[in-house]
Amino acid sequence: MILEDCSLSALQAPTPTLLPAGLSPRFHGPLLMASQVNGHSSDSSSQGGEPLREDLQEFLSGEAPLHQLDDLTKVNPVTLETVLRCLQARYAVDTFYTNAGCTLVALNPFKPVPQLYSPALMREYHSAPQPQKLKPHIFTVGEQTYRNVKSLMEPVNQSIVVSGESGAGKTWTSRCLMKFYAVVATSPTSWESHKIAERIEQRILNSNPVMEAFGNACTLRNDNSSRFGKFIQLQLNRAQQMTGATVQTYLLEKTRVACQASSERNFHIFYQVCVKLGASTDERLQWHLPEGAAFSWLPNPERTLEEDCFEVTREAMLHLGIDTPTQNNIFQVLAGLLHLGNVRFADSEDEAQPCSIRTSALLLQLPEDPLLDTLRIRTIRAGRQQQVFRKPCSRAECDTRRDCLAKLVYARLFDWLVSVINSSICADPDSWTTFIGLLDVYGFESFPNNSLEQLCINYANEKLQQHFVAHYLRAQQEEYAVEGLEWSFVTYQDNQTCLDLIEGSPISICSLINEECRLNRPSSAAQLQTRIESALAGSPCLGHNKLSREPSFIVVHYAGPVQYHTAGLVEKNKDPVPPELTSLLQQSQDPLLKVMFPADPEEKAQEEPSGQSRAPVLTVVSKFKASLEQLLQVLHGTTPHYIRCIKPNSQGQAHTFLQEEVLSQLEACGLVETIHISAAGFPIRTKVFMTDSMVSWFGDEEGSSPKSAACSQQDRVWDHFRAVGGEAEDLSGYAFSQLELLEHGRAQVLEQCARRIQGSWRRHWHRKQERQRRAAVLIQAATRSWFARRHVRRLHAAATVIKRAWRKWRIGMAFLASKELDGVEEKHLSQVPLPTGSFLLPQTQTSLLAAIIRLWPLGLVLANAAAGVRGFQRKLVVWACLQLRMGSPSSYTVQTAQEHAGVTSIRALPQGSVKFHCRKSPLPYADICPEPSPYSVTGFNQILLERHSLGHR
Numbered sequence: 002m003i004l005e006d007c008s009l010s011a012l013q014a015p016t017p018t019l020l021p022a023g024l025s026p027r028f029h030g031p032l033l034m035a036s037q038v039n040g041h042s043s044d045s046s047s048q049g050g051e052p053l054r055e056d057l058q059e060f061l062s063g064e065a066p067l068h069q070l071d072d073l074t075k076v077n078p079v080t081l082e083t084v085l086r087c088l089q090a091r092y093a094v095d096t097f098y099t100n101a102g103c104t105l106v107a108l109n110p111f112k113p114v115p116q117l118y119s120p121a122l123m124r125e126y127h128s129a130p131q132p133q134k135l136k137p138h139i140f141t142v143g144e145q146t147y148r149n150v151k152s153l154m155e156p157v158n159q160s161i162v163v164s165g166e167s168g169a170g171k172t173w174t175s176r177c178l179m180k181f182y183a184v185v186a187t188s189p190t191s192w193e194s195h196k197i198a199e200r201i202e203q204r205i206l207n208s209n210p211v212m213e214a215f216g217n218a219c220t221l222r223n224d225n226s227s228r229f230g231k232f233i234q235l236q237l238n239r240a241q242q243m244t245g246a247t248v249q250t251y252l253l254e255k256t257r258v259a260c261q262a263s264s265e266r267n268f269h270i271f272y273q274v275c276v277k278l279g280a281s282t283d284e285r286l287q288w289h290l291p292e293g294a295a296f297s298w299l300p301n302p303e304r305t306l307e308e309d310c311f312e313v314t315r316e317a318m319l320h321l322g323i324d325t326p327t328q329n330n331i332f333q334v335l336a337g338l339l340h341l342g343n344v345r346f347a348d349s350e351d352e353a354q355p356c357s358i359r360t361s362a363l364l365l366q367l368p369e370d371p372l373l374d375t376l377r378i379r380t381i382r383a384g385r386q387q388q389v390f391r392k393p394c395s396r397a398e399c400d401t402r403r404d405c406l407a408k409l410v411y412a413r414l415f416d417w418l419v420s421v422i423n424s425s426i427c428a429d430p431d432s433w434t435t436f437i438g439l440l441d442v443y444g445f446e447s448f449p450n451n452s453l454e455q456l457c458i459n460y461a462n463e464k465l466q467q468h469f470v471a472h473y474l475r476a477q478q479e480e481y482a483v484e485g486l487e488w489s490f491v492t493y494q495d496n497q498t499c500l501d502l503i504e505g506s507p508i509s510i511c512s513l514i515n516e517e518c519r520l521n522r523p524s525s526a527a528q529l530q531t532r533i534e535s536a537l538a539g540s541p542c543l544g545h546n547k548l549s550r551e552p553s554f555i556v557v558h559y560a561g562p563v564q565y566h567t568a569g570l571v572e573k574n575k576d577p578v579p580p581e582l583t584s585l586l587q588q589s590q591d592p593l594l595k596v597m598f599p600a601d602p603e604e605k606a607q608e609e610p611s612g613q614s615r616a617p618v619l620t621v622v623s624k625f626k627a628s629l630e631q632l633l634q635v636l637h638g639t640t641p642h643y644i645r646c647i648k649p650n651s652q653g654q655a656h657t658f659l660q661e662e663v664l665s666q667l668e669a670c671g672l673v674e675t676i677h678i679s680a681a682g683f684p685i686r687t688k689v690f691m692t693d694s695m696v697s698w699f700g701d702e703e704g705s706s707p708k709s710a711a712c713s714q715q716d717r718v719w720d721h722f723r724a725v726g727g728e729a730e731d732l733s734g735y736a737f738s739q740l741e742l743l744e745h746g747r748a749q750v751l752e753q754c755a756r757r758i759q760g761s762w763r764r765h766w767h768r769k770q771e772r773q774r775r776a777a778v779l780i781q782a783a784t785r786s787w788f789a790r791r792h793v794r795r796l797h798a799a800a801t802v803i804k805r806a807w808r809k810w811r812i813g814m815a816f817l818a819s820k821e822l823d824g825v826e827e828k829h830l831s832q833v834p835l836p837t838g839s840f841l842l843p844q845t846q847t848s849l850l851a852a853i854i855r856l857w858p859l860g861l862v863l864a865n866a867a868a869g870v871r872g873f874q875r876k877l878v879v880w881a882c883l884q885l886r887m888g889s890p891s892s893y894t895v896q897t898a899q900e901h902a903g904v905t906s907i908r909a910l911p912q913g914s915v916k917f918h919c920r921k922s923p924l925p926y927a928d929i930c931p932e933p934s935p936y937s938v939t940g941f942n943q944i945l946l947e948r949h950s951l952g953h954r
C-alpha cells in the first residue's frame with residue numbers, strides 16, 4: 002500500500018489546482034478568506050510549522066487510535082490535517098466510510114470490497130434498532146432516510162446529496178443506495194405485490210446501464226464518468242414501498258459528441274455499437290459500420306472497458322420498453338452521427354468526403370443535397386420583408402455547423418431516452434405519497450482552464466452549500482436567537498456574497514453574459530472581462546489575476562478561488578442552433594428523428610436567431626439557473642442528507658492514499674467547516690425532548706434556572722452546563738459533547754414512549770378482547786335461552802294437547818265407566834225387591850257386606866280361576882263364597898252380566914248390593930277419588946280391581 006508521508010511541508014503546500022499562479026494583490030483578500038473558511042488559516046502557514054506541530058502532537062497523543070474514530074467531529078482539534086490523518090488511518094485498515102457530523106465521508110476503495118454491499122448487510126442495517134450505532138456506511142444514511150419517511154415527521158420527503166469530484170464514487174454510491182431501497186422498500190405481504198414491486202425496482206435499476214451508456218464516457222479522471230448531473234426521485238407509497246421513480250438530468254456535456262480531449266473517449270454507446278462483440282455482422286452492414294472502420298469522433302477505440310457491454314444496454318432498454326426496432330433505429334442514428342463526423346470540408350467548393358455525407362444522409366434519412374447545403378451555406382433573413390440571403394460558410398464555420406448538428410441530435414436523443422425511461426418507471430401520481438431524492442452532482446471543479454461548464458458546476462455547488470449551511474446552521478442559530486438563548490454564535494461562511502456575484506440582480510456575472518448573448522454584439526474576450534470587472538468591482542468575491550495572459554476573472558467560491566477564462570464564454574452560453582439545421586432535421590424520414598424534431602411552428606419561433614425575436618433568449622446559463630432553482634425548491638421541501646465522496650488518488654488505484662489530492666478535495670468540499678457546523682448546531686432536532694420524563698432526566702432544576710418547564714432543550718443544556726460549573730467559553734464544544742448525553746436521554750424518552758404505546762395498545766387490545774368475549778357470551782346465552790324457550794313452548798303446547806286429550810279421554814272413560822257401572826247398578830238395584838219396611842234392607846245388607854268383606858277376595862279368585870266354570874257351577878261358587886243360603890233364593894239374586902267374560906271386578910255399593918263386573922273394565926287402573934263425596938261410603942265401593950292386576954298379585 003502506498004501511503005504518502007504526511008509531512009507538514011506537504012500539507013502546507015499550496016494546492017496547484019485551486020491556486021492559480023500569479024495572483025494580484027487584490028486577489029489576496031478573498032484568498033485569505035477562503036483559507037479561513039476551511040479552518041486552514043493562512044496565519045499558520047505564514048508562521049511556519051510550529052503551532053501546527055503542537056496541534057498535531059496534541060492530536061496524536063489522543064487516547065483513541067485514529068482509525069477507530071467513526072466520527073470526524075471527535076478528532077481534536079478539528080483541522081484539515083487531523084481530519085486528513087484520521088481518514089488516512091481508516092483507509093489503511095480498509096474502513097472507507099466515516100461520519101463528519103451530519104455528513105458521511107465516503108472514500109473510494111478502487112477495489113471490490115467483499116460483503117461491503119451485500120444484501121445481507123443491507124438487511125442488517127435495515128433491521129438494526131439503531132443503525133447509527135453500527136459502523137458508518139451509506140446504508141446508515143439510506144436507512145435513516147427510510148425511517149424518516151416512515152416516521153411521517155415533517156418534512157417527510159428526504160433527499161441525499163451525493164457530491165464529490167469526478168471519479169470519487171458518486172454514481173457508485175447512488176447505484177448502491179438504489180439497490181438498498183430496492184431490497185428494503187419491498188412488500189413482504191403478498192407474493193403478487195412483491196413481484197410487482199420487484200418488477201418496478203428492476204426497471205429503476207435498469208435505467209442505470211442505459212443512462213450510463215448514453216451519458217457516461219471515459220475521461221482522464223474516470224473511466225466511467227457521468228457527463229450529466231441527475232436527480233432521481235424514488236417514489237414510495239403509503240406503505241413505504243417503492244412504486245416508481247423519475248429522473249431529472251442536468252447539463253449533459255453534449256460537446257463530447259463532436260469533440261473529445263486526447264486520451265478521452267466519446268460516450269460509451271458509440272463504442273458499444275462499434276466494438277467487436279457489439280453489433281452483429283448484419284447490423285453492422287445495415288448501419289454501415291464495417292469492422293475496422295475509423296471514425297474521427299471515435300477516438301481510442303482500442304481501449305475496451307468493462308462498460309462497453311452492448312448486450313447489457315440492449316437488455317436494459319428492452320426491459321424499459323424500448324423494443325428491438327426502436328433500438329435499431331437509435332443505433333442507426335448514432336451510426337449516422339459517426340459518419341457525419343468523418344465529413345471534411347475544403348475551402349474550395351469541392352467536397353472532400355462525399356461518401357461520408359451520403360452515408361450519413363442515408364442513415365439519418367435526410368436528403369443528401371439539402372444536408373450538404375445546410376452545412377455549407379448560411380441563410381440570413383434581413384429587412385422588413387425578411388428577405389433570405391445565402392452566404393457560403395468558411396471551413397471552420399462548416400465544421401461548427403456539422404458539430405452543432407451532431408450535438409443537437411445527440412442532446413435530443415438523450416432527452417428522448419430520459420423521457421422514455423421516466424414514462425417506464427414513473428408511478429401513477431395517485432400511487433405514491435412520499436419520495437427519497439438522490440442527487441448525483443458534479444463536485445466543485447477547478448482546472449487550469451475553466452469555462453462556462455465549470456462556472457455552472459461551481460454555481461450549482463455554491464447553491465447546494467448555501468442550502469446545507471441554511472439547513473444545518475442558520476436555521477438553528479436563528480431559532481436560538483428567537484428563543485433568547487445565550488449562545489456563542491458560530492461564525493460560518495455565508496456564501497450569499499459569492500452567489501450575488503454569480504446570479505444576483507440586477508447585475509451579476511450571469512446577467513452580464515446573458516446580456517452579451519441578447520444584444521448579439523461582437524465582443525472580444527478582453528471586452529467581456531473588462532465589462533465584468535467594471536460592473537462588479539464592488540464585490541469582495543471577484544478577483545483578478547494580473548499575471549494571466551488570457552482574459553479571465555476570478556471568483557472566490559466557498560471552496561476556493563477559481564479563475565474563469567472569458568474566451569468562448571458568450572458563444573457557449575448562446576449555444577446557437579442555426580434555424581436551418583432544425584428545419585432540415587424536421588424533413589427527416591427517420592421515425593425517431595421525426596419524433597425528436599416535430600414540425601412545430603411554436604418551436605420554430607423559439608429558435609429564431611437571437612436579436613430577431615422579442616422572446617427572451619434562452620441561454621445555457623438561464624436554462625441551468627431555472628432548473629437549479631426548481632431543484633432547490635424540491636430540496637427545500639425535504640430533509641437533506643449529505644454524502645461527500647473522496648477520491649484517494651487520481652489514478653484509480655487501490656491501497657493508495659495521496660494526501661495532497663485528498664487535501665484539495667477536503668478543501669473543495671469545505672469538510673472542516675461542515676464538521677464545525679455539525680458540531681456547533683444540533684443537527685438532530687430533538688423535539689421529543691419536551692416531555693416530563695426529560696425534565697426528570699435533567700434532574701430537579703428548581704432554583705437553577707428561572708425558566709419554566711416549557712423551555713427548550715437548548716435552555717436545559719445551558720442550565721445543566723451552568724449547574725455543572727462549566728465555563729461558557731467553549732459552549733459549542735460542550736454542547737457537542739452533550740449531544741451524546743442528549744441522544745441517550747432521547748433514546749430513553751423514546752423507549753418510555755414506546756413502552757407507553759405498547760402498554761396502551763395492550764390494554765386496548767385486552768379491553769377489546771374482553772368486550773368481544775362478553776359479547777360472545779351474551780350472544781350464546783341469548784341463543785340458548787331462545788332455544789330453551791322455544792323448547793319449553795313446544796313442550797307446553799304438547800302438554801296442553803296431551804292434557805286436553807287426557808281430559809277428554811278421562812271424561813270419556815269416566816262416562817263409559819259410569820254408564821257401565823250405573824247401568825249395572827241401576828239394573829241390579831231395580832231387580833232387588835225390597836221387602837216392605839226399611840229394616841230388611843239393612844239386615845240383608847249387613848250380612849252381605851260382611852260376606853263380601855270376608856270372602857270377596859276368595860270369591861274373586863275363584864271366579865277368575867274358574868275360567869272354565871260356567872253356568873250353574875259358577876253361581877254355586879259365588880254363593881259359596883258369599884255363604885249365601887241356598888234355600889232362600891228369593892231374597893237375593895245373583896246376576897252376572899256376562900257369563901262368559903268371567904268376573905272382572907266386584908263392587909259393593911252402599912245401597913247393599915254387590916256388583917260383580919264380569920266384563921273387562923275399560924279403566925286401566927283403580928281410581929281412588931282424592932276427595933270422596935260425603936255421601937259415599939269408603940271402602941269397597943271405591944275399589945275397582947282389574948282382572949289382570951289381580952292375576953299378578
Ligand SMILES: Nc1ncnc2c1ncn2[C@@H]1O[C@H](COP(=O)(O)OP(=O)(O)OP(=O)(O)O)[C@@H](O)[C@H]1O
Pocket residue numbers: 109110111112113114165166167168169170171172173174223225226227228443646
Ligand atoms: N465503493 C466502491 N467500491 C469499489 N469501487 C468503487 C467504489 N466507488 C467507486 N468505485 C470505483 O470508482 C470508479 C468511479 O466511480 P464513479 O463512477 O461512481 O465516480 P463518479 O464520482 O460518479 O464520477 P463522475 O463524476 O465522473 O461520474 C467506479 O467505476 C468504480 O470502479
